[in-house]
Amino acid sequence: MSVEFKPYPFEAKRYDARIPPLADGRETRRHAVTIVGGGPVGLAIALGLANHGIASVLIEADESVCYGSRAICISRRSLEIIERLGALDGFLTKGLPWTGGRSFYRNDEVLHFTMPQDDNQKLPPMVNLAQYHIEQFLLDAAEKRADLIDIRWRTKVTSVKTDADGATLTLSTPPGDYEAQTDWLVAADGGRSTIRDALGLKLTGTSYEGRYVIVDILLDSPRPTERLAYFDPASNPGSTVLVHKQPDDVWRIDYQLRDGEDADEAIKPENVMPRVQSLLDMMGETSPWSPVWITIYKANALTLERYRHGRVLFAGDAAHLVPIFGVRGANSGIDDADNLAWKLAFAIKGIGADSLLDSYSDERVFAAHENLSYGTKSTEFMAPPSFAFDLMRSAVLSLAVRHPGVRSLINPRQTSAISYTKSSLNAASDAFDGGPAPGAVLPECPLTIVERGDVRDGHLTDLAGPRFTALYFSENGDVPAGLDGLETHARTCGIPFELAAISRQRPSDPTRRTAWDPTGRVFEMYGAQPGALYLVRPDGHVLGRWLHATAAQAVVALDHALNA
Incomplete structure (x- = not known):
């Protein structure tokens, strides 16, 4: 229930419904992925899939982006993900960054807290931005990928039939109803999820x-x-x-x-x-x-017990409802999207086993329980x-x-990045004196990036992307020939991959993408010495790390992650 007054200082574009080519009331084309729900999570999944060349159809019941502020706080971790999706500029230009807050009891200030923020960071710990802006900036990015993202407005799901090969949806639009078939169905349709209800699933908590x-x-x-x-x-x-x-x-x-x-x-x-x-x-x-x-x-404080049900995958509020205190709602949904998109894309392409999607459920259910634990404490x-x-x-x-x-x-327990410390994907790794363990996200650090003769200021996360990334720590930017086998293996298996060097000294003539550490911080931050290797997943989580890496160790880690 809500009451509206004069409009926000924002005008949303309105979209009409359209019906694709049909034969006997059924769409003539079967889709690889259909996403139900055009909010931040659905749009993020579609953009993530597009980064891997996977086409999707996005079904949205409304005629425009949302009305009302709804989600308003976007975390640094979400901004990192949004940058990989190609939508960051609007968030930083329009959003209001903040680093902390104050709490009062009656007339007295009783808390002044700050979130982690230092010279290493590329992005603010939090920006305030209303959900209609969040959706609009993601939509702008999606419309630039119209070759891979087909958005269907004013289209409602009225029934769902699932089988071992996918799902059949009955869709209702003002011009008429039709059926559509899909190999994979992603439910990102919010707290009142039609897909969840159709499958008879219940949130618990x-x-x-x-x-x-x-x-x-x-x-x-x-x-x-x-x-x-x-x-x-x-x-x-x-x-x-x-x-x-x-x-x-x-x-x-x-x-x-x-x-x-x-x-x-x-x-x-x-x-x-x-x-x-x-x-x-x-x-x-x-x-x-x-x-x-x-x-x-x-x-x-509610969640499904599993986020994968055959060929149907749940994300965002359709999978879990988190109290607003600690701003974990939209942020956890964007993290769902980041985890799901690469795994679904790899499964569709045959790069990874179908079981890779079980790890999506395992990791994100674990994350939901972490978020619910903190959110519950804040709520109480x-x-x-x-x-x-x-x-x-x-x-x-x-x-x-x-x-x-x-x-x-x-302490309001603001959201922070979740570490998948017990993930089945994590590789057997060496013990480091510091740095991110397998399952953790990459800590940020400023670097000078050298690539094809171009030198620019950047940050460590600029080296990662929608691919597996190996970060080799080197004295002078050189990478041993023995690691060529890792690149060869990835190329042979069709795995999106890049090997980048992080150098103590400014490299003279790097033959690959190299980052130089002018601050002298990154080696200590990562507990690394020359010869160390970090293997990073497409969603920025560490897969494995070794003090003196061999190609064989990294190849085993890659194969285990993709076929576990």
Whole structure:
């Protein structure tokens, strides 16, 4: 349920439905992949598949990108993924970066937190950007890949039949209905997933009773971009309030309803406006403001037990519902897309075994439980589910005013990259003194990249891409001839692959893509000495690492990952 006022300072393009060529009510062409859901997750999967040359059909029930702020915080990890998808520029140009936030108990500040940010980083830890912008920038990138991404607007799935070879969908559009067949079906159709219901699958976990009203307002304010949390504020006693600044002078306000408040009454403008005004008065905001959108939210910590069901794969909110506290919703969905796209593409091309997709489910179910664990802790602090939790929170907040040591308990636990430490894909590796272990994502570091005579400033993650990447640590940029067997094996098997050197010294005449470490940080950061090798997956997670690598070790690791 939601209430709309004047439109956002954003105009979405509207799209018409279209029907492809049919024979007896069925589309004449069978598709390799059909993605249901044109939100951030569905678009990210389509773009990820396109990076590997795999065509997909994307089914979307609406006629445009979404309305309302919905997801608003995009993490550094998601930005890294979005860069690989070719859509980063809009996120950085339009989004508002931030590094931390403050929490208040009544009139006192009880926490000032910052997220990891240093000179090594290429991207901010978080940007605020409304979901309609998120979808639009991904859509812009998808429309540039129209040869591989077929988007069908105003098209609803009304039934699904699955078999060992794929699925048959019945699709409804204003011009008429038709059937479509697909080898693989990806359900990215949100929390009320039609595909999940059609397969009779249920999310399990915890649904919280606490409800939040979400209000977007237009307000011109010079305040910095940061996460603001108010516990038991004078403007709304007994409640918790969250405030986020967004682009275009849009502000997102989430406030908790008290026990017994009627949800239908709570979102009526005559009840919302006074609470918002009281909050702004408390914050010292004196500029005129106007509401744009009002809706209501209930926290859920739910997941499917498996994200693969034969030829049907689930991602995003269709697979799991994560509380908004800690901003893990859209970010975990984008991580799903990054994990799924390369594995599905490799399975379709025959580069990897069909079982590679089981690792998608294993890794992302593990990630969901990690996210739900942190999200649950944040939710129970933000909206205590019982008298005991409420008593504990009140004690912590009261003590935090004068005892800094207690303030860590107020930690909002912002999202961070998940390490697949127990993944079946991880290779047997050597023990390093530091650096990312198998399953972890690559830590960032500035480097000077030398390629085909071109020298430019860059970062370590620029060396990775939608392929397997071997990072060889070298004294002067030279790579031993023995590692040529790794490149030969990858080329023979059709595996997208690149071997790049990371050099202590500036290389004189590199014969391959080479990165020079002018800061002297990267070797220590990775626990590496000359001769070390990191093998990295297409989604930026470490597959294996060796102190004195041989081609045979890396080949075994590649074959194991693709055929486990």
